[in-house]
Structure formats: C-alpha cells, structure tokens
Amino acid sequence: xxxxxxxxxxxxxxxxxxxxxxxxxxxxxxxxxxxxxxxxxxxxxxxxxxxxxxxxxxxxxxxxxxxxxxxxxxxxxxxxxxxxxxxxxxxxxxxxxxxxxxxxxxxxxxxxxxxxxxxxxxxxxxxxxxxxxxxxxxxxxxxxxxxxxxxxxxxxxxxxxxxxxxxxxxxxxxxxxxxxxxxxxxxxxxxxxxxxxxxxxxxxxxxxxxxxxxxxxxxxxxxxxxxxxxxxxxxxxxxxxxxxxxxxxxxxxxxxxxxxxxxxxxxxxxxxxxxxxxxxxxxxxxxxxxxxxxxxxxxxxxxxxxxxxxxxxxxxxxxxxxxxxxxxxxxxxxxxxxxxxxxxxxxxxxxxxxxxxxxxxxxxxxxxxxxxxxxxxxxxxxxxxxxxxxxxxxx
Numbered sequence: 001x002x003x004x005x006x007x008x009x010x011x012x013x014x015x016x017x018x019x020x021x022x023x024x025x026x027x028x029x030x031x032x033x034x035x036x037x038x039x040x041x042x043x044x045x046x047x048x049x050x051x052x053x054x055x056x057x058x059x060x061x062x063x064x065x066x067x068x069x070x071x072x073x074x075x076x077x078x079x080x081x082x083x084x085x086x087x088x089x090x091x092x093x094x095x096x097x098x099x100x101x102x103x104x105x106x107x108x109x110x111x112x113x114x115x116x117x118x119x120x121x122x123x124x125x126x127x128x129x130x131x132x133x134x135x136x137x138x139x140x141x142x143x144x145x146x147x148x149x150x151x152x153x154x155x156x157x158x159x160x161x162x163x164x165x166x167x168x169x170x171x172x173x174x175x176x177x178x179x180x181x182x183x184x185x186x187x188x189x190x191x192x193x194x195x196x197x198x199x200x201x202x203x204x205x206x207x208x209x210x211x212x213x214x215x216x217x218x219x220x221x222x223x224x225x226x227x228x229x230x231x232x233x234x235x236x237x238x239x240x241x242x243x244x245x246x247x248x249x250x251x252x253x254x255x256x257x258x259x260x261x262x263x264x265x266x267x268x269x270x271x272x273x274x275x276x277x278x279x280x281x282x283x284x285x286x287x288x289x290x291x292x293x294x295x296x297x298x299x300x301x302x303x304x305x306x307x308x309x310x311x312x313x314x315x316x317x318x319x320x321x322x323x324x325x326x327x328x329x330x331x332x333x334x335x336x337x338x339x340x341x342x343x344x345x346x347x348x349x350x351x352x353x354x355x356x357x358x359x360x361x362x363x364x365x366x367x368x369x370x371x372x373x374x375x376x377x378x379x380x381x382x383x384x385x386x387x388x389x390x391x392x393x394x395x
Contacts, residue, residue: 005135006171020234029246035083039095040156084243102196115142126178130219136178147187166204
C-alpha cells in the first residue's frame with residue numbers, strides 16, 4: 001500500500017506527467033521553488049515561531065517576527081528561484097514585502113485570540129478504506145473550551161477563497177477525519193483558512209455523509225493513479241499553471257519553447273522554421289479555400305445570367321450543372337424521427353454510413369463491446385494542430 005496526500009492527488013489531477021516526474025521517477029528539479037511557494041513557506045515558519053512562543057506564555061513582538069522572517073529570507077533566498085511573473089515587473093523584493101505584510105496583518109488580527117493550540121505543523125498518517133495511507137499535515141490545530149476543534153491552514157495565494165471553494169475543499173476536510181478519530185471529545189471540527197493576502201478568515205464544516213463521499217472520491221482517484229502507473233500512461237496537461245511548474249524544462253509540451261527562449265538567435269532553430277512554414281501553408285490553404293468558394297459562387301451566377309452551362313477559360317473550361325440534393329432535418333427530434341422512419345422502411349442500412357470520428361472515439365475509450373472492437377486494429381497516428389504562443393524576443 002502507498003501513502004497519498006492532497007498535494008499528491010492534486011498533482012495527478014492537474015498534470016499526470018508532472019506526477020510521474022515528481023512521484024514515480026522522483027526527479028529533483030533544478031529550480032528549487034517558485035517565489036510564491038518560497039515566500040509562503042517562510043510565512044508558515046514565522047507564524048509557527050510566533051505560536052511556539054505563545055505555548056510557553058511568551059508574547060512575541062511583531063518586530064521580532066518581521067526580523068525572524070527577514071533573516072530567513074536572507075539566509076535561504078537564491079537567484080534560481082522561479083519568478084513566473086517577472087515579465088510583469090514583479091521582483092523578489094515585492095514578494096518579501098508581501099510576506100511581511102501578511103505577517104503584520106495576521107498578528108494584529110489574531111493577537112487576542114483565545115484558543116488552545118494543540119499542534120503546529122502536525123504530521124501523522126491515517127488509513128483509508130482501501131488500505132492506503134493518507135498523509136496529515138496541519139498548519140495549526142487548536143480548540144476552545146466548548147469542544148470545538150479548528151483545523152487551520154495559512155493561505156498566501158492572491159485569489160480569495162470563496163465559500164463554495166471552502167465547502168468543496170478536500171485537504172482540510174480529510175484532516176478533520178483524523179481529528180475526529182484522535183480527539184473523541186470534539187463536538188465540532190471547524191475548517192478554517194487564514195487568507196493572508198486579504199486579512200480574512202473563511203470557515204467550513206462537513207457532515208459524516210460528506211466525509212464518507214469524499215473518501216470514496218479520493219479512493220476513485222487513487223485507482224486512476226494506480227492504473228496510470230500500471231500502464232505507464234502519464235499525459236501532459238498544458239494550462240496556465242505550467243508557468244509555475246518546476247519541471248517545465250523537462251516537459252515535452254514546453255521543452256522546445258524553453259530551448260528557443262535561451263537561444264541568442266532563436267530564428268535559426270529548425271523546429272521553429274518548420275512550424276512557421278507549416279502555419280503559413282495552412283493559412284494559404286484556408287485563404288485559397290475561401291477564394292475557391294467565392295469563385296464557385298461567381299461562376300454559378302455568371303452561368304445563370306448568361307444562360308450557359310459551360311464557361312471557357314484560357315486553357316480550361318468549367319461545366320456548371322444544377323442538381324438536387326436533400327437537406328436533413330436539423331432539429332434533433334425531427335432528425336431522430338426521420339432516421340427511425342428509414343429503419344421502419346428497411347432502407348436505413350443501405351442509405352447510412354459509419355461516422356468514423358465517433359466510432360474511433362468509442363473504440364479507443366472502450367465504450368463499445370469487444371465483439372465489435374476486436375474486428376478492428378488500433379495503430380498510432382499523428383495529428384498536428386496550431387495555436388498562438390507568446391512572442392519570443394532575441395536576447
């Protein structure tokens with residue numbers, strides 16, 4: 001049996017290929033961290049330092065916290081930390097100041113709180129229903145005198161968590177199962193997110209039924225992961241989040257982009273030349289196709305006006321013949337009725353044809369019984385599609 005965590009599951013859901021590099025191949029990326037993760041980690045350490053002092057009835061001054069944070073920054077920051085938004089003008093110093101503000105705001109808002117802190121960066125494991133282990137790591141676990149337990153998480157993201165986000169969050173909800181098991185006196189387990197960028201807290205609770213459904217959902221994802229590991233199938237999933245991925249240089253979807261961005265004269269790259277020419281040809285084909293349709297309409301109109309059925313050019317001639325063609329009903333119900341009528345009359349098979357794209361999809365996705373799928377063979381093929389990419393400038 002394996003050990004899973006919210007981070008591990010989320011990585012697979014976000015990008016199976018990143019999951020493979022991180023958890024299967026266990027590759028350590030050359031880039032140590034993103035600036036967001038680095039800053040967030042130091043903020044966590046600073047708040048842990050604050051609460052450690054409170055445990056011993058030692059009030060830690062705000063200035064001491066800021067110095068603690070600044071000293072950590074000076075000691076641990078390195079120039080190879082990824083700043084994905086550097087092109088927007090953001091520097092490491094911006095994130096350092098953000099971290100200081102988060103700490104100051106949190107200190108002011110929570111200096112008078114009256115909770116018993118039971119654990120900081122609490123770590124443990126619990127067993128899921130399928131026998132696998134779930135890693136528990138709680139930023140702050142506390143309780144009050146009324147038997148309410150609080151599972152708290154510090155969030156440094158720049159997007160405010162909405163109530164529906166909190167109510168569907170998986171991480172703290174799973175931790176609440178562990179809390180209920182370890183602390184039998186818990187009347188309530190309240191999930192709390194400290195949204196540091198907004199100096200706001202947001203809370204949520206779960207019922208037993210919701211926690212049961214959540215465990216089943218996680219076990220279902222674990223089965224997908226186990227199947228992917230068995231088949232060694234971990235496709236990439238390019239999204240906007242890829243700019244923050246520490247494995248971007250190793251990803252087949254971005255490896256070439258990273259390479260040409262590092263080149264002094266990227267226009268000499270052979271692959272870039274192929275794509276540019278392919279794109280130009282596709283554009284010309286589209287333009288020619290549109291012009292072909294336009295000329296076709298012009299020829300038909302010319303033939304009608306002159307009451308002729310052959311138009312002569314310098315070396316070729318164009319025959320224009322009018323013919324009848326049917327238009328199938330477009331309304332779904334009328335279309336279905338029409339097809340059923342063909343079947344009733346016994347002429348559907350002789351008039352229909354196989355829709356290859358739909359059949360291909362159903363067979364590949366195992367949506368058709370084996371008696372049919374076994375009649376065909378599956379082979380690898382290639383498809384090329386074009387999309388816009390950001391501009392690359394010479395260094």
